[in-house]
Amino acid sequence: MSETSPKLRAELEGIPTYKPGKPAAADGPAAYKLSSNENPYPPLPGVMETVAEAVRSFNRYPDMACTGLVDELAERFGVPASHLATGTGSVGVAQQLVQSTAGAGDEVIYAWRSFEAYPIITQISGAASVRVPLTAGEVHDLDAMAAAVTERTRLIFVCNPNNPTGTVVRRAELERFLDRVPGDVLVVLDEAYREFIRDPEVPDGVEIYRDRPNVCVLRTFSKAYGLAGLRVGFAIAHEPVAAALRKTAVPFGVSQIAQEAAIASLRAEDELLGRVGSLVCERTRVVEGLRAQGWTVPETQANFVWLRLGERTAAFAEVCEKAGVVIRPFPGEGVRVTVGESEANDIFLKAAEGFRREL
Numbered sequence: 001m002s003e004t005s006p007k008l009r010a011e012l013e014g015i016p017t018y019k020p021g022k023p024a025a026a027d028g029p030a031a032y033k034l035s036s037n038e039n040p041y042p043p044l045p046g047v048m049e050t051v052a053e054a055v056r057s058f059n060r061y062p063d064m065a066c067t068g069l070v071d072e073l074a075e076r077f078g079v080p081a082s083h084l085a086t087g088t089g090s091v092g093v094a095q096q097l098v099q100s101t102a103g104a105g106d107e108v109i110y111a112w113r114s115f116e117a118y119p120i121i122t123q124i125s126g127a128a129s130v131r132v133p134l135t136a137g138e139v140h141d142l143d144a145m146a147a148a149v150t151e152r153t154r155l156i157f158v159c160n161p162n163n164p165t166g167t168v169v170r171r172a173e174l175e176r177f178l179d180r181v182p183g184d185v186l187v188v189l190d191e192a193y194r195e196f197i198r199d200p201e202v203p204d205g206v207e208i209y210r211d212r213p214n215v216c217v218l219r220t221f222s223k224a225y226g227l228a229g230l231r232v233g234f235a236i237a238h239e240p241v242a243a244a245l246r247k248t249a250v251p252f253g254v255s256q257i258a259q260e261a262a263i264a265s266l267r268a269e270d271e272l273l274g275r276v277g278s279l280v281c282e283r284t285r286v287v288e289g290l291r292a293q294g295w296t297v298p299e300t301q302a303n304f305v306w307l308r309l310g311e312r313t314a315a316f317a318e319v320c321e322k323a324g325v326v327i328r329p330f331p332g333e334g335v336r337v338t339v340g341e342s343e344a345n346d347i348f349l350k351a352a353e354g355f356r357r358e359l
């Protein structure tokens with residue numbers, strides 16, 4: 001066998017691998033998974049039926065243009081179909097956005113800590129990451145982000161609400177920021193958790209994108225719509241950007257099963273958003289419960305809460321796991337805990353209370 005191995009792009013060296021949330025143990029005490037911001041509700045029966053029907057033809061390639069889904073989304077959001085681009089989850093679309101705008105010598109700006117895929121997809125494209133620390137209140141520092149723009153900047157992610165802190169940026173500050181960003185820099189409003197927002201001051205990115213050609217909105221069926229395992233997300237963007245997304249898409253990347261399930265979910269939106277409402281009530285209960293125990297919890301508008309535990313992060317995660325809930329530790333920084341079924345939230349609250357008493 002030859003001693004040499006294929007030459008790989010130097011940019012791939014040192015890329016952090018994406019860490020998926022740990023699954024709940026099959027045989028251990030941890031019975032609930034609160035580590036991936038998933039929807040705890042099982043699929044709706046109507047969506048399951050649609051999927052069962054779509055399964056019958058998976059010997060065929062899917063509709064590459066996702067025509068039915070795109071038409072439905074165009075109507076739902078009041079945007080031209082040509083402004084829509086679908087992909088394998090919104091993370092797939094995010095990767096295409098970076099690929100379409102930034103390469104070696106270019107810069108991509110995002111807050112930190114934020115969604116852990118941003119550094120990965122930026123490095124894969126060969127561009128440099130410019131990380132702007134969150135404020136002391138765990139919120140995007142939009143002034144610092146605007147100040148970080150250089151002539152090399154190609155794309156800026158604004159994750160609203162932010163993963164993993166759940167914090168939001170509001171209308172006035174976002175508009176002020178966008179006014180400062182040059183028109184040739186793409187601003188991606190990542191709204192994966194949009195449906196969980198209850199703060200009326202948080203703008204709907206789709207309204208912002210309408211008269212700003214350099215703004216693009218990312219949405220997903222993974223969270224509120226409960227289709228995480230089917231991998232379908234989309235962007236709403238003006239034509240040059242949407243067209244670039246269609247060029248960079250993996251052909252047939254969204255299965256017919258995912259397309260049909262997404263359409264069925266849009267049609268069952270009332271019921272799905274009712275479930276989101278219940279999760280938002282649970283979120284309030286979890287946040288208030290933690291605060292009553294003495295924890296500092298940033299205001300969250302997503303389906304998770306953030307506790308900045310610093311050096312105690314790993315110990316806290318271990319206590320939770322022993323109690324029966326798997327959460328997401330970011331070693332040395334803090335933990336992100338998804339709001340799940342009420343039994344899981346009860347277990348988490350009890351574990352947090354026990355941990356606090358030991359401090």
Ligand SMILES: Cc1ncc(COP(=O)(O)O)c(C=O)c1O
Pocket residue numbers: 036037088089090091092115159162163190192219220221222228231232233
């Ligand atoms: C902020 C944010 N954006 C995008 C995604 C990607 O979701 P998906 O690829 O399932 O649409 C996630 C998933 O956790 C997220 O937290």
